[in-house]
Amino acid sequence: MDLSAGTKSQLEMSRNYHDMGSVNKLREAAQSGDSGALEEAAKQFEAIFVQMMLKSMRKAQDALADKDSPFSSEQVKFYREMHDKQLATDLSANGSIGLADIIIQQMSPGEGVMPxxxxxxxxxxxxxxxxxxxxxxxxxxxxxxxxxxxxxxxxxxxxxxxxxxxxxxxxxxxxxxxxxxxxxxxxxxxxxxxxxxxxxxxxxxxxxxxxxxxxxxxxxxxxxxxxxxxxxxxxxxxxxxxxxxxxxxxxxxxxxxxxxxxxxxxxxxxxxxxxxxxxxxxxxxxxxxxxxxxxxxxxxxxxxxxxxxxxxxxxxx
Missing domain, CATH: 1.10.530.10 (Lysozyme)
Known part of the structure; x- marks a missing residue:
C-alpha cells in the first residue's frame, strides 16, 4: 500500500529529530504495512549511525579543546549536539551515505536483491x-x-x-x-x-x-x-x-x-x-x-x- 500525500508529508517531518509526533506516525505507518514507511525508517537508522560518528568525532575534538574557551561551554555543546542531530537526519534524507538504500534492499520483498x-x-x-x-x-x-x-x-x-x-x-x-x-x-x-x-x-x-x-x-x-x-x-x-x-x-x-x-x-x-x-x-x-x-x-x-x-x-x- 502506497503512502497518501498527507501521510507521506507527516513521515517526512519525522526527519526533524525533535518532532516526536511525526516519529510516532512513522511507527504507526510501519505497523499498518505502508511501503513508504520502510524508506523513512531506513533513513532514520542511517541518521542514528551518522549521529554516532559525529558524536565520536566531537569527543575527540573536546579532548584537545581549551577548557577555558567560551566555545567549550555546556551551552555551546548543547546547541552543537542539536545541530549534529539535525545534520545527521539531513544527510540521510539526501542519500549522502547510502546505508538507507542497503537497508531497504535487504528488507524489501521482491526483486530488489541485495548481494x-x-x-x-x-x-x-x-x-x-x-x-x-x-x-x-x-x-x-x-x-x-x-x-x-x-x-x-x-x-x-x-x-x-x-x-x-x-x-x-x-x-x-x-x-x-x-x-x-x-x-x-x-x-x-x-x-x-x-x-x-x-x-x-x-x-x-x-x-x-x-x-x-x-x-x-x-x-x-x-x-x-x-x-x-x-x-x-x-x-x-x-x-x-x-x-x-x-x-x-x-x-x-x-x-x-x-x-x-x-x-x-x-x-x-x-x-x-x-x-x-x-x-x-x-x-x-x-x-x-x-x-x-x-x-x-x-x-x-x-x-x-x-x-x-x-x-x-x-x-x-
Missing part, C-alpha cells in the same frame, strides 16, 4: 581508496610476518555484468553442466550466484582489477591451494553483524567457480544432508543454511526469493 556477498564485504568502500588499503595491509602483514604468497593484498567489489539478462546468458550454460553432478536444477545455482553477487554487480576483484570469478562466496580455507583474494567481511555472529577479514577462493573462469562449488558441496561431510535433498531447491538451500554455508539466518529464504522471482521466471524455463 549476500555484501554481508561478506566492506560495502565496496575499499575501492574508493584501494591503494591506501593495500599499503596499510602490506605494512601490517610485514609486521605480523604473514606469508602473502598467492594472496592479493587488498580485494574489492565491482560489477562484471551489465544486467541480470547478461548474467544469466553468460552463466546458465555452465550451470547446466555443473548442476548435473548434484542432480540440482541449474536455475537454483543461478539463483544462489545471483544472490551472492547481486546479479554479478558485486564480484570480488583483485588489486589489479582481475576478477576472482567467485560466484558463491566460497572462502579459501587450509585445503585450498589456489589463488586467494583478501577482503573485509561482515559475518553474522549470534544474529548480529561483525566485521572480520577473510580470504576467498579465486578462479580462472566462471566455469571453474561452478565446478569447484559442486566439488566443495559434495566433498564436505557437513553438506551431506543437503546433497541428499537436491531434487527440491527449497529443501536443499534450507539444509545448506542449517549446515552453516552462510551465517545469514535468512539465507535460504533469500535464495528462494530469487529462484521464484520474476527475473528468472522470464529468462529461464
Amino acid at each position: 549476500a556477498g555484501a554481508v561478506r564485504s566492506d560495502g565496496d568502500l575499499s575501492i574508493l581508496n584501494k591503494h591506501n588499503v593495500a599499503a596499510v595491509q602490506n605494512a601490517q602483514d610485514r609486521v605480523l610476518g604473514v606469508n602473502n604468497e598467492n594472496v592479493s593484498p587488498a580485494a574489492f567489489k565491482q560489477s562484471a555484468f551489465a544486467s541480470p539478462e547478461e548474467f544469466v546468458k553468460a552463466l546458465y550454460p555452465h550451470a547446466v553442466e555443473a548442476a548435473k553432478e548434484l542432480n540440482l536444477d541449474p536455475k537454483a545455482m543461478i539463483a544462489q550466484a545471483a544472490l551472492e553477487t547481486g546479479w554479478g554487480k558485486s564480484l570480488i576483484h583483485k588489486m589489479g582489477g582481475e576478477s576472482s570469478h567467485n560466484l558463491f562466496g566460497i572462502k579459501a580455507d587450509r585445503r585450498w591451494e589456489g589463488e586467494k583474494a583478501n577482503v573485509d567481511t561482515l559475518e553474522f555472529v549470534n544474529n548480529m553483524p561483525e566485521k572480520q577479514q577473510a580470504s576467498f577462493r579465486s578462479y580462472g573462469s566462471f566455469d571453474d567457480s561452478m565446478r569447484d562449488y559442486v566439488d566443495f558441496i559434495k566433498s564436505n561431510p557437513r553438506y551431506e544432508k543437503a546433497v541428499q535433498q537436491t531434487e527440491t531447491p527449497q529443501d536443499y538451500f534450507k539444509a545448506l543454511q542449517e549446515a552453516g554455508y552462510a551465517t545469514d539466518p535468512q539465507y535460504a529464504e533469500k535464495v528462494m526469493s530469487v529462484f521464484n522471482g520474476n527475473i528468472l521466471g522470464e529468462l529461464l524455463p
